[in-house]
Amino acid sequence: MTVNDTRDIALIAVVERIVERNGRDPTRMVQILREVQEALDWLSPQAIDALQAALKVPRTKIEGVAGFYAFFYLQPRGRYRLLFSDNITDRMLGNEALLERLCRNLWIEPGKVSEDGLVSVDTTSCTGLCDQGPALLVNNQAIGRLTAERIDQIAELVRSKVPLAEWPDELFAIEDNIRRADVLLGNDMQPGDALRAARALAPDEGLMASNMRSWREGLPTGLGGPAAILDEIKHANLRGRGGAGFTTALKWEACRNAPLKLGQQRIVVCNADEGEPGTFKDRVLLTRHADAVFEGMTVAAYAVGATLGFLYLRGEYRHLLEPLNAILERRRGENLLGQNILGIPGANFDIEIHLGAGAYVCGEESALIESLEGKRGTPRNRPPFPVTNGYLDQPTIVNNVETFAAAALIALKGGAWYANIGTRHSAGTKILSVSGDCARPGIYEYPFGVSVRQVLADCGADDVQAVQVSGPSGVCIAPAEFDRIIGFEDIPTAGAFTIFNSSRDMFEVARNYVHFFQHESCGFCTPCRVGTALLKKLMDKLHQGAGSPYDFAEIEKLNVLLQSMSHCGLGHTACNPVLDTIARFRPAYDRRLMQKDFTPAFDLDQALSLARQMTGRDDAGAHLASQHGGEA
Numbered sequence: 001m002t003v004n005d006t007r008d009i010a011l012i013a014v015v016e017r018i019v020e021r022n023g024r025d026p027t028r029m030v031q032i033l034r035e036v037q038e039a040l041d042w043l044s045p046q047a048i049d050a051l052q053a054a055l056k057v058p059r060t061k062i063e064g065v066a067g068f069y070a071f072f073y074l075q076p077r078g079r080y081r082l083l084f085s086d087n088i089t090d091r092m093l094g095n096e097a098l099l100e101r102l103c104r105n106l107w108i109e110p111g112k113v114s115e116d117g118l119v120s121v122d123t124t125s126c127t128g129l130c131d132q133g134p135a136l137l138v139n140n141q142a143i144g145r146l147t148a149e150r151i152d153q154i155a156e157l158v159r160s161k162v163p164l165a166e167w168p169d170e171l172f173a174i175e176d177n178i179r180r181a182d183v184l185l186g187n188d189m190q191p192g193d194a195l196r197a198a199r200a201l202a203p204d205e206g207l208m209a210s211n212m213r214s215w216r217e218g219l220p221t222g223l224g225g226p227a228a229i230l231d232e233i234k235h236a237n238l239r240g241r242g243g244a245g246f247t248t249a250l251k252w253e254a255c256r257n258a259p260l261k262l263g264q265q266r267i268v269v270c271n272a273d274e275g276e277p278g279t280f281k282d283r284v285l286l287t288r289h290a291d292a293v294f295e296g297m298t299v300a301a302y303a304v305g306a307t308l309g310f311l312y313l314r315g316e317y318r319h320l321l322e323p324l325n326a327i328l329e330r331r332r333g334e335n336l337l338g339q340n341i342l343g344i345p346g347a348n349f350d351i352e353i354h355l356g357a358g359a360y361v362c363g364e365e366s367a368l369i370e371s372l373e374g375k376r377g378t379p380r381n382r383p384p385f386p387v388t389n390g391y392l393d394q395p396t397i398v399n400n401v402e403t404f405a406a407a408a409l410i411a412l413k414g415g416a417w418y419a420n421i422g423t424r425h426s427a428g429t430k431i432l433s434v435s436g437d438c439a440r441p442g443i444y445e446y447p448f449g450v451s452v453r454q455v456l457a458d459c460g461a462d463d464v465q466a467v468q469v470s471g472p473s474g475v476c477i478a479p480a481e482f483d484r485i486i487g488f489e490d491i492p493t494a495g496a497f498t499i500f501n502s503s504r505d506m507f508e509v510a511r512n513y514v515h516f517f518q519h520e521s522c523g524f525c526t527p528c529r530v531g532t533a534l535l536k537k538l539m540d541k542l543h544q545g546a547g548s549p550y551d552f553a554e555i556e557k558l559n560v561l562l563q564s565m566s567h568c569g570l571g572h573t574a575c576n577p578v579l580d581t582i583a584r585f586r587p588a589y590d591r592r593l594m595q596k597d598f599t600p601a602f603d604l605d606q607a608l609s610l611a612r613q614m615t616g617r618d619d620a621g622a623h624l625a626s627q628h629g630g631e632a
Helices: 003-021 026-040 045-055 059-068 088-092 095-106 148-159 193-200 205-217 226-236 248-257 281-288 290-304 315-333 365-372 401-413 415-419 452-458 506-520 526-543 549-565 569-573 576-584 586-590 609-615
Strands: 080-085 119-124 136-138 141-143 178-180 266-272 306-313 350-355 396-400 429-436 442-447 464-469 475-477 496-501
Touching: 003 026, 003 045, 026 045, 026 059, 026 350, 026 365, 045 059, 080 095, 080 148, 088 095, 088 429, 088 506, 095 119, 095 148, 141 315, 193 290, 193 401, 226 248, 226 290, 226 401, 226 415, 248 290, 248 396, 266 290, 266 365, 266 401, 281 290, 281 315, 281 401, 281 429, 290 306, 290 315, 290 350, 290 396, 290 401, 306 315, 306 365, 315 350, 365 396, 396 401, 401 415, 442 452, 452 464, 464 506, 464 576, 475 506, 475 576, 506 526, 506 569, 506 576, 506 586, 526 549, 526 569, 549 569, 549 576, 576 586
Parallel strands: 080 119, 178 442, 266 306, 266 396, 306 350, 429 496
Antiparallel strands: 080 136, 136 141, 429 442, 464 475, 464 496
């Protein structure tokens, strides 16, 4: 037997173990691919062959799914895969210089694999560490607070081929940075408290059991039990915390009332795929208050009659996977998950964690469900909506991490109590992920209605030029608007709150966001795929000094096209950062209008500069301008 034969046998054995552990279920494709890659470093043709044989699915499907996600590799990327976070806050903190330093230390070009196949260095959109950047991922494990010294230490560890498990623990230390806590972050709720309170809403267990049976069959119920929970959520006026602000009770009620086909069940999904640059609140909630999140999911399951739940965790939070699974296992041991939870007949519910693989678009609920089903994360056409036809065509609710944590608090303390917090149109509190130019970046929880100015004062922000609320897809506001409030009636937000002082170039901020949208477009619909690419080219053209008023008109046209024709919210909001900054910070754009009339972005004379270097010529005759009477 040859060495290659031995390796192939070992590879097949690894793949078989992983596939068997996942029940040979093709709907778990994303999880299977992740586990195979973690075991084998990359998804080689031999690994794809083994997966095809084990799962009995076409090779094209496996490669199609693997090719969609940024964290899956169909080509070798080295034993150490280093990805620098490249969002705007990391740029502001000097990530580019640190990336260059690491590449020099390792004798490697960005985006390439070292000649010995040991390491690759590249960028990724955002790691969810905006409060403690610059940051990077090494084999999907997060390292924050990068400095020149840390970069040199990482380079030495890589050169010495130290296994990742033996790297110093302090490199991977991630802080929560909770700067202001309110009712959600400051609660002292113990595991099971919310579920016991929910149970107490219906003291007659016979009635609860009857309600649960009726709920599952789509029939009317009596008072108490699930109906009482849903009433409390209604009275609380809880709205989704993922940004859209849809009324939570309406979503839950629609799922509860959706008919079940034979063999179906209702599903609860927690969306922890917070990929919006500048957002990191879910990371902190899952680190400090995971029990409240899981409790809220269980309350939701009790209310709608669901039996299965998923936490979809973004791939950048790989470091949370084992701790969260340990919490789930503890909850099962305490009868807070599983069969007849807390002795309530028919209250059967459990939760699985699915880890994403680097696709921002999976934050959209239908794309997330596609990913849960083991597919490419492409947003679905709607209707039908997930509440009636979600995961595997079953009634499904998808809510944000913060929404579920709030639901647990409402079950414990009541809807009326919760509704008295915040404003008339925005009940409760909002957690903000504050980063950028401020003295105290981190997590701040406020009752809805807090002004932008108050947040800026609390986090120690001076000389503020702009605040980007809710990330690139949100709104950019100037100082004259700082008395506006955070709330659904004024500025709704998923949580990002990014601050820019007067030293920042707001054009470059917008250009970074445009590059993000173009990179993260899933490519499913032509308007978004082509429109975001054209928008990126227009912003790059302005950056290069070839812009004209014509390009402003083109941006306006692109906005109309993207808003009216794009398949999902990514395309709809792609022009927001450009239009907001043009409206509020026009001088940043005017400085780049070097031309009065249309000028093509492509400069042929500049493109020939490499040829001039190779030939050693840089005289007038080697430039196009001199060949055409001084005109390029």
